[in-house]
Amino acid sequence: MSRRCDLTGKGVLSGHTVSHSNHKTKRRFLPNLCNVTLESETLKRTIRLRVSANALKSVDHRGGLDAFLKKARDEELSPRALEFKRLIAKAEAAPAAA
Numbered sequence: 269m270s271r272r273c274d275l276t277g278k279g280v281l282s283g284h285t286v287s288h289s290n291h292k293t294k295r296r297f298l299p300n301l302c303n304v305t306l307e308s309e310t311l312k313r314t315i316r317l318r319v320s321a322n323a324l325k326s327v328d329h330r331g332g333l334d335a336f337l338k339k340a341r342d343e344e345l346s347p348r349a350l351e352f353k354r355l356i357a358k359a360e361a362a363p364a365a366a
Contacts, residue, residue, distance in 0.1 A: 271298055273320040275327065275336065277344035306333040310356045317349065 272279040278299045284292040300321040305314050309332065319327075327336045337345070337353040345353060 271301060272346070273299060273301060273323050274317045274346040274349045275319050275323040275340065275344075277346075278320050278322065308333050308352070308356060310334050310359045311352075315352055 270279070280299065281297040283295060283297060285295045286292055301318050302321060302324065303316065303318050304324060305316050306327065307314050315333065327333055330336045330339060333352075334356050337349065337356055340349075340353070342350060342353075
């Protein structure tokens, strides 16, 4: 399992630990990932995703998972989140066509 957020695409960064004597050693900055269950109003079901704490705040700010996925770019979403985005768009288009 990769250390990458399913919604924002945030991943591992690399850098240096700098000591008092200015000695630099390589280190990794890991994203704050959480396994969460989010509810989709359009699909009327829950979805389990591995998202960063920052993405969780963004989902809440945009008004839920459906609104977040609608506004998100396809390049930054994981394949699993992209599939949910397509399902939500399909479900929203179905009542409009009927």
